[in-house]
Amino acid sequence: MRTIDSPEFSLIRTFVSAFDLPPPPAGPGDDCAVVRPGTMDLCVTTDAVIEGVHFILPRFSFHDVGHKALAVNLSDLAAMGAKPRWFVCALALPARLRPGVPRMAAGMSRLARLHGAVLVGGNVSAAPELSITVTAIGEVVRGRALTRSGARPGDLLYVSGTLGDARLGLTLLERGIRSRAAKRQLRPEPRIGLGRICARYARAAIDISDGFAQDLAQLCRASALGARVDVDSLPVSAEVLRRAGSRERATRWALRGGEDYELLVAVPPNRTRAFERHCARAGQRVSQVGVLTAGAQLRFVSAQGTTLPPPRGFDHFATVRSGAV
Amino acid sequence: MRTIDSPEFSLIRTFVSAFDLPPPPAGPGDDCAVVRPGTMDLCVTTDAVIEGVHFILPRFSFHDVGHKALAVNLSDLAAMGAKPRWFVCALALPARLRPGVPRMAAGMSRLARLHGAVLVGGNVSAAPELSITVTAIGEVVRGRALTRSGARPGDLLYVSGTLGDARLGLTLLERGIRSRAAKRQLRPEPRIGLGRICARYARAAIDISDGFAQDLAQLCRASALGARVDVDSLPVSAEVLRRAGSRERATRWALRGGEDYELLVAVPPNRTRAFERHCARAGQRVSQVGVLTAGAQLRFVSAQGTTLPPPRGFDHFATVRSGAV
Secondary structure, X not given: OOOOOHHHHHHHHHHHOOOOOOOOOOOOOOOOEEEOOOOOEEEEEEEEEEEOOOEOOOOOOHHHHHHHHHHHHHHHHHXXXXXXXXXXXXXXXXXXXXXXXXXXXXXXXXXXXXXXXXXXXXXXXXXXXXXXXXXXXXXXXOOOOOOOOOOOOOOEEEEEOOOOHHHHHHHHHHXXXXXXXXXXXXXXXXXXXXXXXXXXXXXXEEEEOOOHHHHHHHHHHHHOOEEEXXXXXXXXXXXXXXXXXXXXXXXXXXXXOOOOOEEEEEEOHHHHHHXXXXXXXXXXXXXXXXXXXOOOOEEEEOOOOOEEOOXXXXXXXXXXXXXXX | OOOOOHHHHHHHHHHHOOOOOOOOOOOOOOOOEEEOOOOOEEEEEEEEEXXXXXXXXXXXXXXXXXXXXXXXXXXXXXXXXXXXXXXXXXXXXXXXXXXXXXXXXXXXXXHHHHHOOEEEEEEEEEOOOOEEEEEEEEEEOOOOOOOOOOOOOOOEEEXXXXXXXXXXXXXXXXXXXXXXXXXXXXXXXXXXXXXXXXXXXXXXXXXXXXXXXXXXXXXXXXXOOEEEEEHHHOOOXXXXXXXXXXXXXXXXXXXXXXXXXXXXXXXXXXXXXXXXXXXXXXXXXXXXXXXXXXXXXXXXXXXXXXXXXXXXXXXXXXXXXXXXX
């Protein structure tokens, strides 16, 4: 970690000036940041957003890029039921994009403040493309982190918000159309508040970054379970429904999607009422979409009783953001 | 953080198989890693190595790249006197470099094991160039982190090992020459053991990543002090001396250098003997090179009493690895 003169250091000053910073050694400006954990367990996650892979300029504004780089990490904290505490940010960029740094910092800083996450350090480097790698640290009560592996047969599956918007938003952005779905792609909202509610009721959780079907498969694998999903109950927005043209197509988008950053949680049957009531009080939309089952099979069932083939999720290496919705 | 099928997930499995991993949620495989700190303060640092900026393939082997990505972060922990505990790794690479992943992992894993650092999570993404961003977390006794800002006038300056090798090594590598200096460039050794000794004796420390003169300036700025450096006492290797052709030129290389990842520490006069004795017992080479002074002036003095102009350090944005030694 660095601070002083020279273009590199002035860029760091520009970046960090957007944040509420603790002075070193708790904040940037020394070899490391020094943080003092309490008696909680710490949740640690790292994720990168990369130009041409996770976003394209200028479809994404610099503000969007800064927001999203932090949001995807906070979403991982949300999925553990953790309270965000600290994060570090490694920024890599070509000289031509340096004028965008204040706006990236502003986008990141706004989201950080909203969730009480404090920038404690980072690094700036030259690079051929813009990328931001954030590592975030949150707190949970000892032994109470909400993993993917705690679910049991009979637990009910809930999903937050609506699905498929972010993937639709990407397609719209590629055509130059801005809408609510596009905003979901540009500035995903990590479900921190909901995650902390889930920590009190749920046995397992995951955030939906690769698509509902794929992330459900991960939760099931980690818990050594199968699942039966009522695809008609998957929550879709009016915009997804309208642009899909049919409920069936909207359902496919919801299953496959990607980057919605909603939460998928497994709640034991005797806690579902209390969970739903708590969510309603907190203004958190959740939908019951299925149930976890013994065995390893994933079944996606529609009202007509037909079973859909398991759809594929989002994979960087298979198709770098070129697959149709 | 991710694990499952698809090219992306198989790449993660390949990468993590080289490491001694705790099972999730303490290790990779859930949305976050969950770690349980003790009663210590935590030191957190993040640093990236990027193809074409910090290394060039195939001059650097994949093993070298993996080693260096972790080493530069452990060096920051060393400079705080911290004991490495956990790290996360965000790997970004084009599909053509995927065959190199096992060797990168092997290089990183070997160094991690040597210093007791445990990989607890990470992320893999497609990208146009190879980059590795590591975030490392270490422990220090509460309130005892060795910052840059604790030095006082009269403290003696010590530097570990030898200076200028890594920068010479880069030049040699560009000409296809492998030697001890080249190895310093390819596989820097973080001074973890020395850092922990320094934590007992020193008032301030910094690792020398940008060059002795520049990093000294940072330590002085953080401590609001000046310094007088006896440039003839700067430690240089036989190889640097021989290839420089004169002590004067070798001194310039030592001052400017960059990427040596030695430690520069400020030790109060009444502790220098105990410090030197402890270092000698531990087989850690340190050289006394100057003294911290009141005021803000940096003076580089040779035996003839001449004062050299303050040389410039390494700056990515000024010259991307193209400056002569």
